Amino acid sequence: xxxxxxxxxxxxxxxxxxxxxxxxxxxxxxxxxxxxxxxxxxxxxxxxxxxxxxxxxxxxxxxxxxxxxxxxxxxxxxxxxxxxxxxxxxxxxxxxxxxxxxxxxxxxxxxxxxxxxxxxxxxxxxxxxxxxxxxxxxxxxxxxxxxxxxxxxxxxxxxxxxxxxxxxxxxxxxxxxxxxxxxxxxxxxxxxxxxxxxxxxxxxxxxxxxxxxxxxxxxxxxxxxxxxxxxxxxxxxxxxxxxxxxxxxxxxxxxxxxxxxxxxxxxxxxxxxxxxxxxxxxxxxxxxxxxxxxxxxxxxxxxxxxxxxxxxxxxxxxxxxxxxxxxxxxxxxxxxxxxxxxxxxxxxxxxxxxxxxxxxxxxxxxxxxxxxxxxxxxxxxxxxxxxxxxxxxxxxxxxxxxxxxxxxxxxxxxxxxxxxxxxxxxxxxxxxxxxxxxxxxxxxxxxxxxxxxxxxxxxxxxxxxxxxxxxxxxxxxxxxxxxxxxxxxxxxxxxxxxxxxxxxxxxxxxxxxxxxxxxxxxxxxxxxxxxxxxxxxxxxxxxxxxxxxxxxxxxxxxxxxxxxxxxxxxxxxxxxxxxxxxxxxxxxxxxxxxxxxxxxxxxxxxxxxxxxxxxxxxxxxxxxx
Numbered sequence: 001x002x003x004x005x006x007x008x009x010x011x012x013x014x015x016x017x018x019x020x021x022x023x024x025x026x027x028x029x030x031x032x033x034x035x036x037x038x039x040x041x042x043x044x045x046x047x048x049x050x051x052x053x054x055x056x057x058x059x060x061x062x063x064x065x066x067x068x069x070x071x072x073x074x075x076x077x078x079x080x081x082x083x084x085x086x087x088x089x090x091x092x093x094x095x096x097x098x099x100x101x102x103x104x105x106x107x108x109x110x111x112x113x114x115x116x117x118x119x120x121x122x123x124x125x126x127x128x129x130x131x132x133x134x135x136x137x138x139x140x141x142x143x144x145x146x147x148x149x150x151x152x153x154x155x156x157x158x159x160x161x162x163x164x165x166x167x168x169x170x171x172x173x174x175x176x177x178x179x180x181x182x183x184x185x186x187x188x189x190x191x192x193x194x195x196x197x198x199x200x201x202x203x204x205x206x207x208x209x210x211x212x213x214x215x216x217x218x219x220x221x222x223x224x225x226x227x228x229x230x231x232x233x234x235x236x237x238x239x240x241x242x243x244x245x246x247x248x249x250x251x252x253x254x255x256x257x258x259x260x261x262x263x264x265x266x267x268x269x270x271x272x273x274x275x276x277x278x279x280x281x282x283x284x285x286x287x288x289x290x291x292x293x294x295x296x297x298x299x300x301x302x303x304x305x306x307x308x309x310x311x312x313x314x315x316x317x318x319x320x321x322x323x324x325x326x327x328x329x330x331x332x333x334x335x336x337x338x339x340x341x342x343x344x345x346x347x348x349x350x351x352x353x354x355x356x357x358x359x360x361x362x363x364x365x366x367x368x369x370x371x372x373x374x375x376x377x378x379x380x381x382x383x384x385x386x387x388x389x390x391x392x393x394x395x396x397x398x399x400x401x402x403x404x405x406x407x408x409x410x411x412x413x414x415x416x417x418x419x420x421x422x423x424x425x426x427x428x429x430x431x432x433x434x435x436x437x438x439x440x441x442x443x444x445x446x447x448x449x450x451x452x453x454x455x456x457x458x459x460x461x462x463x464x465x466x467x468x469x470x471x472x473x474x475x476x477x478x479x480x481x482x483x484x485x486x487x488x489x490x491x492x493x494x495x496x497x498x499x500x501x502x503x504x505x506x507x508x509x510x511x512x513x514x515x516x517x518x519x520x521x522x523x524x525x526x527x528x529x530x531x532x533x534x535x536x537x538x539x540x541x542x543x544x545x546x547x548x549x550x551x552x553x554x555x556x557x558x559x560x561x562x563x564x565x566x567x568x569x570x571x572x573x574x575x576x577x578x579x580x581x582x583x584x585x586x587x588x589x590x591x592x593x594x595x596x597x598x599x600x601x602x603x604x605x606x607x608x609x610x611x612x613x614x615x616x617x618x619x620x621x622x623x624x625x
Contacts, residue, residue, distance in 0.1 A: 135176065147526070149524040175262050271331070301414075304355055324363050333398060423468060495530055564593045
């Protein structure tokens with residue numbers, strides 16, 4: 001039977017380990033499952049013969065907590081966990097969240113704000129000469145100077161604020177093994193400057209071969225155009241074949257240097273990573289608190305790919321996983337699925353088979369593997385590239401194999417499909433099988449908005465593409481004799497969206513005949529095109545000005561318009577309609593969003609008494625259109 005990695009000195013002694021090679025410090029609780037980055041990195045290092053232990057959620061106020069496993073022989077590895085700690089802690093309105101799905105029993109408060117910085121400095125106070133290597137999403141997306149929404153200012157590279165020696169950015173399997181081998185060979189950490197997918201500090205650029213010099217930190221801190229320019233240079237250098245070495249000047253503190261990204265994993269390498277001996281659950285020390293809630297979301301799901309060529313402006317995947325899609329083999333996924341079916345609480349349902357985008361099962365085109373991704377064009381936006389290979393055959397075959405496994409009743413797809421990619425596929429087979437086998441009543445899709453202007457800033461296809469998809473989806477449902485609906489995700493307050501466009505979205509929601517249960521307000525997280533627009537008021541792709549809704553009042557109005565029937569939103573909706581010059585939508589007509597108010601504060605009813613009508617379904621709405 002397998003074992004968890006050591007988390008205490010006693011567990012080290014039980015394994016006969018007197019000193020670990022690496023101690024992994026995580027802001028998440030310890031879950032040994034391949035959906036958790038800490039589990040992957042530690043198991044990859046273990047598979048290479050290194051002795052690795054885990055300190056999960058140390059008490060950052062107590063130096064003894066970082067000494068729980070002693071001094072590692074080679075380095076500390078530090079991550080905030082599966083989420084940026086600030087996103088984990090705060091809503092888009094900067095209110096503190098009440099629960100943390102990555103902590104025992106969902107308890108909040110077990111990790112600090114800016115966890116990577118806090119942990120790095122804690123280690124440095126106790127172990128002044130042990131290398132500290134940062135990794136994970138928080139470090140990866142803050143590896144160079146970046147706008148920080150919570151401080152509302154440009155912060156310097158997290159490498160400097162944490163006191164660490166290096167960052168392993170991106171998914172990290174390749175770079176962390178190369179770092180480990182270099183340290184094990186006796187190289188000093190300051191001499192490890194050659195590994196793709198890493199960021200390091202240096203005093204001078206004299207020994208570097210043709211680095212691309214970004215605007216200095218002083219420039220991007222004081223000039224929003226310089227910030228937008230710097231961001232776009234970084235955005236154009238996220239590919240392992242075409243990416244250049246980037247250097248950011250910090251004056252008398254020297255330079256922060258980013259090496260080009262690591263190469264994507266081959267299918268065999270992906271299989272090797274996911275075939276490692278994970279325990280596939282949380283550490284038993286959390287049992288008494290009810291375990292780790294986040295595991296419940298993914299326990300019976302399969303990760304089939306990583307990377308995304310979708311290119312949504314508000315998504316950080318380009319900076320973290322890259323645009324080249326990497327996939328696991330059918331055999332690897334079937335092996336994992338068979339493991340799931342043997343779990344005692346498996347009910348016959350595989351909850352998801354996907355990744356960032358579920359139906360991407362190969363790179364967008366052959367050129368990406370030979371010459372790298374295009375730096376000045378996207379694969380799907382504003383319309384599919386002529387070189388795009390829109391082909392679902394491999395995914396369809398995989399899904400057929402999975403649903404034929406013994407004990408499997410149904411295989412769901414929940415991680416999202418790209419409806420424009422589905423339409424680009426000339427074969428109807430995938431959509432037909434999706435309708436017949438892989439959804440249950442509702443298909444969640446993400447058009448995000450209905451205004452083509454806003455969609456252009458979002459990097460999403462024109463609204464007519466979504467309407468065409470709905471018509472095709474409806475035809476498939478009718479042919480299959482199913483009554484299934486499309487449930488769209490929409491976003492408010494994205495750069496480029498004013499009250500006029502927000503009202504346009506509200507009118508579309510009115511015509512759908514139902515209110516969205518959840519409203520997504522744009523969240524400016526590090527290292528996205530949209531966040532760059534939010535901070536600078538410029539589209540870094542064109543350097544043209546972009547309208548940005550920043551005031552809490554306007555953001556609240558845009559959010560309220562998406563749920564205009566909620567009585568609590570009445571005053572905000574009224575104010576929004578008046579400011580947008582749309583008082584025509586206040587009244588008794590069938591197209592009105594808001595009824596006039598009587599004296600005393602109650603809404604006036606329709607003349608002639610209460611009118612009742614059959615509630616329209618999404619499907620019927622779009623069939624009429």
